[in-house]
Structures are given as structure tokens and as C-alpha cells.
Amino acid sequence: MPNLERLEHHACFGGWQDVYRHRSEVLGCEMTVGVYLPPQADPAHPRHAPCPVLYWLSGLTCNEQNFITKAGAQRYAAEHGIILVAPDTSPRGEGVADAEGYDLGQGAGFYLNATREPWARHYRMYDYIVDELPAWVEADPAASDARAISGHSMGGHGALTIALKNPGRYRSVSAFSPIVAPSQVPWGEKAFAAYLGEDCEAWKAHDATELVRSATERLPLLVDQGGGDEFLDVQLRPQLLQAACEAVGHPLRLRMRPGYDHSYYFIASFIGEHIAHHARALKA
Numbered sequence: 001m002p003n004l005e006r007l008e009h010h011a012c013f014g015g016w017q018d019v020y021r022h023r024s025e026v027l028g029c030e031m032t033v034g035v036y037l038p039p040q041a042d043p044a045h046p047r048h049a050p051c052p053v054l055y056w057l058s059g060l061t062c063n064e065q066n067f068i069t070k071a072g073a074q075r076y077a078a079e080h081g082i083i084l085v086a087p088d089t090s091p092r093g094e095g096v097a098d099a100e101g102y103d104l105g106q107g108a109g110f111y112l113n114a115t116r117e118p119w120a121r122h123y124r125m126y127d128y129i130v131d132e133l134p135a136w137v138e139a140d141p142a143a144s145d146a147r148a149i150s151g152h153s154m155g156g157h158g159a160l161t162i163a164l165k166n167p168g169r170y171r172s173v174s175a176f177s178p179i180v181a182p183s184q185v186p187w188g189e190k191a192f193a194a195y196l197g198e199d200c201e202a203w204k205a206h207d208a209t210e211l212v213r214s215a216t217e218r219l220p221l222l223v224d225q226g227g228g229d230e231f232l233d234v235q236l237r238p239q240l241l242q243a244a245c246e247a248v249g250h251p252l253r254l255r256m257r258p259g260y261d262h263s264y265y266f267i268a269s270f271i272g273e274h275i276a277h278h279a280r281a282l283k284a
Contacts, residue, residue, distance in 0.1 A: 003022050003023050004020045004022045005022070006018055006020055007020065007021055012074045012078075013038075013039070013075050013077075013078035014078050015036060015037050015038040015039045015041065015078050016036070016037045017035075017036050017074060018034070018036075018037070019032060019033070019034050019035075019068070020033050022136070024128060024132060025132065026127045027091040027123075027124055027125070027128055028121060029091045029122060030092075030093060031087065031088055031128070032063065032064050032087075032088050033064055033087045033088070034067065034086040034087075035083065035084070035085055035086075035137070036068065036073070036077055036084035036085075037051075038077050038081050038082060039078055039081075040081035041081075047081070049144075050142065051081050051083045051142060051143060052081075052083070052143075052144050052147065052148065052171075052278075053082070053083045053085055053137060053143050053144070053146070054077070054082050054083070054147070054148045055085050055086075055087075055129065055147065056073070056084060056151060057087070057089070057111060057149070057150070057152075057158040057159050057162075058086065058089050058152060058153075059089070059154040059155050059177075060102055060108050060154045060187070061089075061102045061107045061108075062107065062152075062155075063089060063107070064086045064088050067084075067086040067152075068084075068086055070264035070267070071264060071268055072268045073271045073275060075272075076275040077275060080275060080279035080283075081279075082278065082279060085137055087129065089108065089109050090105070090125060091106070091122040091125075092106050096122045097118040097122065097123070103187050103190060103191065104191055104194055108154065109123055109125040110125070110154060110157070110158070110182070110191045110192075110195065110206070111126055111129060111154070111157065111161065111162060111206075112125060112126050112195060112206045113126045115195070115202075116194065116195060116196065119194060123195060126162065129158065130162060130166060130169075134147065146282045147169070147170055147171065147282075148170055148173065148174075148281060148282055149162060149172075149173050150173065150174045150176075151175055152176040152177060153176070153177050153178065153231075153236075154179055155175075155178075156175030156176055156178025156179065157188075159173055159178070160175055160180065160208040160223075161206050161207070161211060164208060164211040164212065164219070167217035168217060171282050172277060172278045172280075172281035173219060173220075174221075174277055174278065176223075176266065177225055177229055177262055178223060178236070178238075179235060179236060180208050180209055180237065180238055180240055182203070183206075183210070184209075184237070184240065185234065185236070186235060208244075209243075212241070212244050215248075215250060218251055219251075220251040220253065222274065223238060223241065223252065223253065223255070224255050224270050224273075224274070225254065225256055225257065226257050226260030226261050227256050227257060227258040228261045229260070229261050229262045230261060230262060238256075257269075
């Protein structure tokens with residue numbers, strides 16, 4: 001892992017929860033990334049072997065800390081021998097464009113490559129997640145070449161669209177409370193207009209409900225959605241993804257969870273099931 005500075009190193013469920021800072025050439029800034037190495041990654045472990053990697057994409061306002069401190073995922077990653085990689089949600093720092101409000105700019109990268117200024121210079125989160133980040137993570141001997149992707153809210157949007165746009169690259173994909181149709185909801189309309197311009201046709205390349213229509217790989221989608229989510233009816237609208245998948249026969253398992261909201265309490269309640277889902281695909 002070149003040009004890395006380790007900021008945190010914590011023993012956790014027999015493995016190590018680390019946080020690194022590195023220079024991203026794609027984003028033109030320094031980025032922080034949480035990496036959990038399960039006990040099986042240690043050459044001294046009796047079941048040592050290269051471990052598959054699960055990439056986690058977080059939501060609006062988040063950084064790498066939200067997932068690694070609130071989700072409780074390390075316990076399950078240790079059980080299944082999976083490396084967890086949780087990057088920040090956007091480029092940051094002096095000289096990186098920003099905006100007022102929580103849903104555009106720093107903390108709100110939407111996992112796409114911006115084409116409009118002032119965003120295009122730094123906001124290339126799609127290239128960062130798909131190419132640059134795995135290049136150094138998976139160069140480590142601890143990692144195998146099997147990968148999966150998951151995320152929450154804006155990160156759920158990122159996980160679904162990135163998996164759909166890269167057939168064969170990910171063994172599995174899942175999402176909590178994803179923004180499934182960003183071109184049809186206020187969060188996405190604001191971000192896409194700023195990052196990509198007013199041409200709505202260009203937005204379709206980053207909208208899961210559009211991408212399933214032409215997907216060449218029938219990668220099953222696992223989505224958990226809280227029934228008590230305050231953003232359910234206006235920003236998330238999972239029924240749109242369900243309808244799009246039904247129209248083309250794309251496999252989707254949409255689980256509505258009564259009473260659960262948009263918080264990490266929801267994620268922590270079901271993250272074990274998601275990691276087990278990924279483990280089955282990663283080790284198949």
C-alpha cells in the first residue's frame with residue numbers, strides 16, 4: 001500500500017481496525033479510509049488465507065468513521081474472514097469545491113465523476129471507488145481477488161449503480177435505505193444538476209432504476225429498507241426499483257423492516273445478515 005499513513009490501529013474481534021490517510025491522484029486530495037483486517041489475514045492464523053474484500057459506501061454527511069464505529073460489522077467480518085474497506089464519501093480539503101447544506105459538495109460525492117465545474121476537478125468518486133482504491137487495497141497479500149460492495153443511503157445508491165455498471169467485477173451487492181432513483185428525487189436532482197448538468201439523459205448512467213433495464217449481468221440485489229425511515233416516501237422510494245426490476249426480470253430481494261429508521265441502529269440490526277449474504281457469494 002504505497003504512500004499510506006496509518007492514523008489508527010485497534011485490536012478488534014481478533015483482527016485489526018485501521019484507518020489510513022493517503023494521497024489520491026484521482027481526486028487530487030488526501031483521503032482517509034477505514035480498513036478492517038480479520039484474524040484470518042494474519043499468516044499465523046490456523047485458517048490463514050487471502051481474504052475477500054467488501055467495500056462499504058457511506059451516506060450523506062458521513063466519513064469513514066460512521067461505519068467502523070457504529071455498524072458493528074467487524075464481528076461478522078471476523079467470523080467470515082472478510083476484509084472491510086470503508087472510504088470517505090467525497091474529496092475534502094482546501095481548494096476542494098463545497099456548497100452550503102449537507103446534500104451537495106464535501107460529504108456528498110454521490111459516487112460519480114462530475115463533469116461540470118467547479119466540481120469536475122476533484123469530484124471523481126466513481127473512478128476512486130472502482131479503480132484507485134482497489135488498486136492499493138487488493139495489492140496487499142492479505143486480500144484475494146474476490147470483492148463485493150454495499151452501502152447506505154447515498155452509499156446504497158453508489159453500491160447499486162457501481163455494481164450494475166461493472167458486470168463481473170463484484171460477486172455480490174447489497175444496500176441499506178438506498179437512493180434507488182436519484183434522477184426522480186430531490187437529493188439526486190440537486191446533486192446531478194450540479195455535478196452533471198441539466199441534461200437528464202446523462203443522469204440515467206447513475207440511476208439504479210435505469211441501469212437495471214439494460215444490465216447484462218443479473219447480479220441479485222439485496223435491499224433492506226426501514227418502514228419508519230423519515231426519508232422513505234420523498235427521497236428513497238424503493239418501489240421504483242422494485243417496479244424496474246420486475247419489468248425486466250432482474251433479481252431483487254427487497255425487505256421492508258417495520259419500525260426501523262434511517263440511522264445506524266437500523267444498519268447494526270441487520271449488518272450481520274448482509275455480511276453473511278456477501279460471504280456466501282465471495283466464497284462460492
